Amino acid sequence: DAEITQSPRHKITETGRQVTLACHQTWNHNNMFWYRQDLGHGLRLIHYSYGVQDTNKGEVSDGYSVSRSNTEDLPLTLESAASSQTSVYFCASSLGGSGTETQYFGPGTRLLVL
Amino acid sequence: AQKVTQAQTEISVVEKEDVTLDCVYETRDTTYYLFWYKQPPSGELVFLIRRNSFDEQNEISGRYSWNFQKSTSSFNFTITASQVVDSAVYFCALSEAGSGYSTLTFGKGTMLLVSP
Numbered sequence: 001d002a003e004i005t006q007s008p009r010h011k012i013t014e015t016g017r018q019v020t021l022a023c024h025q026t027w028n029h030n031n032m033f034w035y036r037q038d039l040g041h042g043l044r045l046i047h048y049s050y051g052v053q054d055t056n057k058g059e060v061s062d063g064y065s066v067s068r069s070n071t072e073d074l075p076l077t078l079e080s081a082a083s084s085q086t087s088v089y090f091c092a093s094s095l096g097g098s099g100t101e102t103q104y105f106g107p108g109t110r111l112l113v114l
Numbered sequence: 115a116q117k118v119t120q121a122q123t124e125i126s127v128v129e130k131e132d133v134t135l136d137c138v139y140e141t142r143d144t145t146y147y148l149f150w151y152k153q154p155p156s157g158e159l160v161f162l163i164r165r166n167s168f169d170e171q172n173e174i175s176g177r178y179s180w181n182f183q184k185s186t187s188s189f190n191f192t193i194t195a196s197q198v199v200d201s202a203v204y205f206c207a208l209s210e211a212g213s214g215y216s217t218l219t220f221g222k223g224t225m226l227l228v229s230p
Contacts, residue, residue, distance in 0.1 A: 033218075042205065042222035043159075050215055058217065090159060099216035100147045100209040105159035 002027040006091050006106040014114055019078040021109050023091030030096035032074040033103060034058075034066065036087040043090065049074055050099065081113045116141045118208050120221035127196050128229050135191040135224045137206030143167075145211035148182065148189040149218070153203040165189065196228045 004025040013019050023032065034046040035058075045058030047066040055066050063085060065077045078085055088110050092103040117140040127133045139148065150162040163173060165182055173180045177194045193200050206221045 040222065043220040045217055048217060056215075088157070092159075098211055099218075100211050102149070102161055102164050103218055104161060105151075107158050 004091060004093055004104060004106040006089075006109050008109060009107065010110045012112045012114065013081050015081060015083060017081050019081050019111070021076045021078075021089055021091075021111070023074045023076065023106060024072055025091075025093040025106075026072065027093060027095075027104070028071060029093035029104075030071070031094040031099060031101070031103075032068070033092040033094075034064070034074065034076045035090045035092065036060065036085075037090060037108075038087050046076065046089075047074075050096075078111075083113050085111065086113045087111060116143075116146075116208050116210050116219045118206050118219055118221035120204075120206055120224050122224045123222075124225045124227070126227045126229065129198060130195050131228075132192060132194050133196050133226065133228075135193075135204050135206075135226065137189045137191065137221060139187050139189065139206070139208045141187075141208060141210050143210040147209045147211070149207040149209070150180065150189075150191050151205045151207065151220075153205065153223070154199075155201065159205075162191075193226075196226075198228050198230055201226060201228045 007022045033048040035043040044060045049068040090108050091106040094101040094103045119138045146167045148165045152160045179192045181190045203223045203225045205223045207218050209216045209218045
């Protein structure tokens with residue numbers, strides 16, 4: 001069955017370290033997204049991609065980067081982790097087109113920055 | 115700019131009660147899409163429904179129903195005869211079609227607690 005996976009599911013890191021969260025989907029979806037979820041804020045968009053080599057900044061992109069070298073993967077990198085980046089991170093994908101299609105979410109990665 | 119408001123932060127009901135979760139949205143576009151997602155205690159986000167702005171018919175799926183009213187910019191979600199398994203955080207979201215690519219804006223969610 002097609003799916004979207006995230007790894008690791010849990011991560012503890014130290015302030016200042018570089019961290020990469022993986023997202024892999026097997027639906028052959030063109031669009032991929034990264035969100036963070038924090039209490040009181042709901043889900044906020046970090047970065048998104050509408051195809052290979054395409055990346056765009058979302059609402060809360062500072063301190064994060066992404067690259068899209070193939071259809072299946074959109075890794076999220078925290079260049080220098082900060083305690084404010086402690087959060088639950090969700091990856092999502094959608095078929096393609098205008099961006100209004102249904103997004104399907106991965107299981108999430110819980111990140112703790114000490 | 116698009117905005118979604120879920121004014122109810124938390125709702126508690128007893129099993130078998132009906133409950134309505136409110137969602138009010140703001141958009142300048144005439145073409146847009148509205149969504150509901152469920153996040154159970156296990157943490158995953160589960161897609162429930164997608165509705166476009168030209169379809170104001172109410173939708174019913176089992177115990178779930180959705181009431182879309184453009185006149186009040188609302189897309190409310192009702193659970194009939196609630197069950198303990200309905201306990202979750204529910205998110206309403208909006209995507210504008212506009213021109214070019216669009217992104218999804220979420221409300222802050224409503225936590226529903228159904229007690230036996």
